[in-house]
Amino acid sequence: MNPTVLFSVLxxxxxxxxxxxxxxxxxxxxxxxxxxxxDPTVQALSDALPQVNCGGCGYVGCGExxxxxxxxxxxxxxxxxxxxxxxxxxxxxxxxxxxxVWPIRxxxxxxxxxxxxxxxxxxxxxxxxxxxxxxxxIQGCAYxxxxxxxxxxxxxxxxxxxxxxxxxxxxxxxxxxxxxxxxCPRNIISVIPFKQNQILAIACSNPEIGPAVKSVxxxxxxxxxxxxxxxxxxxxxxxxxxxIDYDTYDASSDLTPSVDKCRMESxxxxxxxxxEAPEPEExxxxxxxxxxxxxxxxxxxxx
Amino acid sequence: MDTLTDLFLIFFGAAIINNFVLHSxxxxxxxxxxxxxxxxxxxxxxxxxxxxxxxxxxxxALTRTLLRPGAPLVAWGWDLAGFEGxxxxxxxxxxxxxxxxxxxxxxxxxxxVRKLFPALHKSFGIFLPLITTNCAILFACLLVMKELQGPGxxxxxxHSLALSxxxxxxxxxxxxxxxxxxxxxxxxxxPKPLKGTGIALLVAGILAxxxxxxxxxxxxxxxxxSSAGGTR
Numbered sequence: 022m023n024p025t026v027l028f029s030v031l032x033x034x035x036x037x038x039x040x041x042x043x044x045x046x047x048x049x050x051x052x053x054x055x056x057x058x059x060d061p062t063v064q065a066l067s068d069a070l071p072q073v074n075c076g077g078c079g080y081v082g083c084g085e086x087x088x089x090x091x092x093x094x095x096x097x098x099x100x101x102x103x104x105x106x107x108x109x110x111x112x113x114x115x116x117x118x119x120x121x122v123w124p125i126r127x128x129x130x131x132x133x134x135x136x137x138x139x140x141x142x143x144x145x146x147x148x149x150x151x152x153x154x155x156x157x158x159i160q161g162c163a164y165x166x167x168x169x170x171x172x173x174x175x176x177x178x179x180x181x182x183x184x185x186x187x188x189x190x191x192x193x194x195x196x197x198x199x200x201x202x203x204x205c206p207r208n209i210i211s212v213i214p215f216k217q218n219q220i221l222a223i224a225c226s227n228p229e230i231g232p233a234v235k236s237v238x239x240x241x242x243x244x245x246x247x248x249x250x251x252x253x254x255x256x257x258x259x260x261x262x263x264x265i266d267y268d269t270y271d272a273s274s275d276l277t278p279s280v281d282k283c284r285m286e287s288x289x290x291x292x293x294x295x296x297e298a299p300e301p302e303e304x305x306x307x308x309x310x311x312x313x314x315x316x317x318x319x320x321x322x323x324x
Numbered sequence: 325m326d327t328l329t330d331l332f333l334i335f336f337g338a339a340i341i342n343n344f345v346l347h348s349x350x351x352x353x354x355x356x357x358x359x360x361x362x363x364x365x366x367x368x369x370x371x372x373x374x375x376x377x378x379x380x381x382x383x384x385a386l387t388r389t390l391l392r393p394g395a396p397l398v399a400w401g402w403d404l405a406g407f408e409g410x411x412x413x414x415x416x417x418x419x420x421x422x423x424x425x426x427x428x429x430x431x432x433x434x435x436x437v438r439k440l441f442p443a444l445h446k447s448f449g450i451f452l453p454l455i456t457t458n459c460a461i462l463f464a465c466l467l468v469m470k471e472l473q474g475p476g477x478x479x480x481x482x483h484s485l486a487l488s489x490x491x492x493x494x495x496x497x498x499x500x501x502x503x504x505x506x507x508x509x510x511x512x513x514x515p516k517p518l519k520g521t522g523i524a525l526l527v528a529g530i531l532a533x534x535x536x537x538x539x540x541x542x543x544x545x546x547x548x549x550s551s552a553g554g555t556r
Contacts, residue, residue: 029412033416048435
């Protein structure tokens with residue numbers, strides 16, 4: 022072979038090889054020089070989390086939550102989608118006792134269906150709650166559910182649906198991920214610990230009293246505080262709205278007198294009824310996968 | 325035309341007129357992938373600008389000494405081996421070496437930042453591995469290579485730095501604009517078939533058409549600068 026051609030090939034190979042050796046050497050040196058210790062606990066915690074990065078625990082993602090856990094700054098019970106099984110795995114890794122872990126579930130603090138809300142104005146705008154909330158006078162109650170389903174869209178588990186104009190939680194599917202809480206522009210959804218399958222919740226968010234509430238809603242809380250007076254301290258009034266103390270409320274507490282006393286049906290039992298309650302699931306729930314039905318667009322085109 | 329005008333035109337050309345994303349359509353994957361929120365888009369843009377600067381500097385040095393016709397290092401090796409005539413042109417190796425240099429420098433920068441600036445690593449470190457095979461950066465390296473082929477005056481390091489800075493900031497501008505538009509899109513009633521990537525691509529196309537309005541502005545600026553210099 023022509024020696025010039027041979028040397029050209031050799032020169033190319035030599036250049037590449039030399040660059041590879043130099044680059045490899047620099048990176049190898051950097052790997053040792055800039056070595057950062059990664060806590061194996063963080064890795065184990067991160068693996069135990071569902072990795073859906075929902076942010077329900079209050080941290081940016083599962084990775085951040087794992088780091089906070091390892092630093093001892095967070096409780097191992099904050100993961101909604103992971104549930105009790107996940108909390109147990111986390112506490113096993115951390116070597117702490119979590120005690121009783123209650124599942125948290127979303128509760129809509131409004132009980133007024135479409136025909137029970139008064140002073141409604143026909144609304145033809147953008148069919149989202151976020152947009153409708155900017156419009157004054159769409160319905161009499163400025164605190165109640167708008168029924169346009171922002172929470173339904175936000176829910177990754179298909180667990181909340183607008184039924185008869187009111188957002189209704191499907192407690193068989195809810196994981197307490199707080200996506201609906203963030204989506205609701207009127208902040209009427211919150212998560213509460215479910216110590217039994219069915220618990221009592223205040224189903225009104227209107228902080229006004231008597232006539233002001235009655236003029237806008239057939240079932241709104243009028244702030245009479247009758248329920249609080251006979252509840253034995255389990256219910257306290259916050260302004261004109263009762264608030265149930267869920268730290269002390271459990272299976273043994275009997276609030277039936279308060280519920281019977283309420284004239285406005287503002288206190289409702291939420292959750293699955295005991296007989297149809299499913300076996301507690303040990304597995305981590307997976308986010309809903311799209312099927313044919315959920316890809317069909319039912320919203321009206323208003324272009 | 326003096327050096328400063330040259331540098332300004334290179335910078336302005338790379339940033340606005342021949343915007344890497346909206347004119348040359350390189351770096352579209354991060355442009356669509358990381359443009360859902362303005363703050364992460366800004367982080368991505370800054371990371372691209374930084375890596376582009378590092379990578380073009382490295383590839384400028386390598387091209388200048390090795391990967392061009394008549395490169396001094398190759399000629400030296402040729403003479404050392406005792407051959408007559410012109411030394412071979414190693415620019416066939418440029419692509420593979422650029423990829424190697426970009427991947428290597430990204431890795432190095434990632435480790436360096438992670439060790440010495442943990443806060444910075446938290447904010448844009450997650451984007452660095454994504455840039456390893458970013459075509460916008462390879463594009464910048466290839467533009468620098470084109471200017472080092474001769475004949476005529478070769479680009480200096482300051483030229484390639486101006487190009488990479490302009491290109492990176494142009495990318496940042498494009499991706500932040502896009503992220504702002506997509507944040508607004510969240511509130512729009514987009515027909516379901518177009519939701520997500522579909523409408524994002526349409527918006528990107530319209531944005532690119534808007535940037536076509538800058539075509540030819542560089543010649544106008546150059547004329548304005550030279551005529552202003554002439555009358556002074």
